[in-house]
Amino acid sequence: MLKIENLVTEYGAVRAIDGVSFTAAEGKITTVIGANGAGKSTLLRTISGLERAKSGQITWADKSLIGKAPESIVRSGIAHVPEGHAVISQLTVAENIEMGSLFRRRNFRSDVKLAIDEVYELFPRLAERSKQLAGTLSGGERQMLAISRALVSRPKLLLLDEPSLGLAPLVVEQIIQTVSDLCRKSGLTVLLVEQNANSALAVADYGVLLSLGKVVANLPAAELKADASLRAAYLGY
Ligand SMILES: Nc1ncnc2c1ncn2[C@@H]1O[C@H](COP(=O)(O)OP(=O)(O)OP(=O)(O)O)[C@@H](O)[C@H]1O
Ligand SMILES: [Mg+2]
Numbered sequence: 001m002l003k004i005e006n007l008v009t010e011y012g013a014v015r016a017i018d019g020v021s022f023t024a025a026e027g028k029i030t031t032v033i034g035a036n037g038a039g040k041s042t043l044l045r046t047i048s049g050l051e052r053a054k055s056g057q058i059t060w061a062d063k064s065l066i067g068k069a070p071e072s073i074v075r076s077g078i079a080h081v082p083e084g085h086a087v088i089s090q091l092t093v094a095e096n097i098e099m100g101s102l103f104r105r106r107n108f109r110s111d112v113k114l115a116i117d118e119v120y121e122l123f124p125r126l127a128e129r130s131k132q133l134a135g136t137l138s139g140g141e142r143q144m145l146a147i148s149r150a151l152v153s154r155p156k157l158l159l160l161d162e163p164s165l166g167l168a169p170l171v172v173e174q175i176i177q178t179v180s181d182l183c184r185k186s187g188l189t190v191l192l193v194e195q196n197a198n199s200a201l202a203v204a205d206y207g208v209l210l211s212l213g214k215v216v217a218n219l220p221a222a223e224l225k226a227d228a229s230l231r232a233a234y235l236g237y
Contacts, residue, residue, distance in 0.1 A: 001024065001025060001026050001060075002058070002059070002060050002157060003060075004021055004022055004023070004043075004058055005021050005056055005057040005058075006021055006055065006057065007021070007043075007053055007057070007058065008053065008055045009051050010054050011042075016039045016213050017042050017213045018212070018213035018214050019214065020039075020043065020056075020213070020214065020215055021215065024157075024191050025205070025206070026189050027187040027189060028183070028189065028205040029180060029183050029190040030191050030192070031191075031192040031193070031197075031201060031207050032191065032193045032208045032210055033193075033194055033195070033200060033207060033208070033210070033224075034195075034209060034234065034235075035195070035234065035235060037212075038211055038212065038213070039210055040161070040162075040193040040210055041161055041162075044082075044191065045082075046058070047073075047078070047080075047191070048070055048074075048078060049065065049069055049070040049072075049073045050080075053066055060076060060157065061076070061077070063076070065078075071103060075104075077155050077156035077157060078155060078157045079150035079157070079159065081150045081160050081161060081163065082146075083161040083165065085143045085146055085165075085166075087135075087145045088134060090134075092132060093126055093129050093130045093131070093137070093145055096145055097116055097119060097145070097152055098116070098152075100150060100153050101115065103153055104152075104154060115151070115152045115154055119151050122151070122178055122182070123144040123145075123148060125144065126141065126144055139166050139167055140167050140171035143163050143171075143175060147160070147175070151182075155188065156189060157189045158179070158189070159191050159193075160191070160192045162193055162194060163176065163194075164176070164195075164200075165195075169199075173199060176199050176200065176202075179203075197225075197231065198225070201221045201222075201225040202225070204221040206218070207221040207224035207225070209224060209230060209234055211234050217230055
């Protein structure tokens with residue numbers, strides 16, 4: 001279980017995360033939704049050690065992550081797919097995927113190969129394009145690659161930052177569905193950040209609504225999805 005308690009993260013005078021508390025249950029999808037600037041990316045960046053928490057506590061598998069370096073957080077089984085389909089353009093698809101295995105907890109060669117085969121099975125489009133340069137992939141394929149690179153580290157917790165950004169609805173459905181299947185099958189815990197609240201809430205178990213760095217709702221996903229007044233107030237539709 002991932003447990004966040006009274007978390008505060010600031011950029012100078014800007015308090016981007018302002019006393020956030022919630023838990024993400026093991027083997028479940030928790031989605032964090034909210035408008036632009038709500039603090040969603042900052043929350044993920046703080047969990048993965050890319051931003052320093054000003055105060056509060058982050059606990060994963062009964063250990064505090066506060067003050068740990070990003071590499072050691074990856075080794076504890078947490079993989080972060082940042083916003084914006086982040087892949088290395090000058091490397092091939094296969095090379096990008098292999099990079100994800102550098103920070104694995106255990107690095108047996110046979111096990112790495114198995115993990116790579118698994119992501120190709122998950123995203124056959126990438127297998128067909130393994131020698132293609134990542135910079136020439138479509139947006140959707142790049143996002144599949146960014147997720148694959150995270151998955152070969154065999155994470156227990158996957159932090160996904162707006163996988164749907166800039167993608168066609170059909171590709172969004174496919175990516176979110178793949179992550180959801182993975183979660184059900186392998187017990188992966190997922191923290192899914194989305195502006196696209198509908199598709200995220202459709203697959204998630206729990207929904208956390210953020211506004212200006214604060215949690216304004218924390219409900220089973222179906223209840224949050226059904227609450228028209230919350231959506232109107234904080235998401236504008
Ligand atoms: N490096 C930074 N320096 C200063 N302020 C920052 C920095 N990064 C983010 N912020 C501010 O922190 C707040 C939260 O930003 P964050 O990126 O976490 O929002 P978000 O919910 O991910 O938004 P979006 O949906 O647009 O991606 C915003 O007001 C933003 O301007
Ligand atoms: Mg963001």
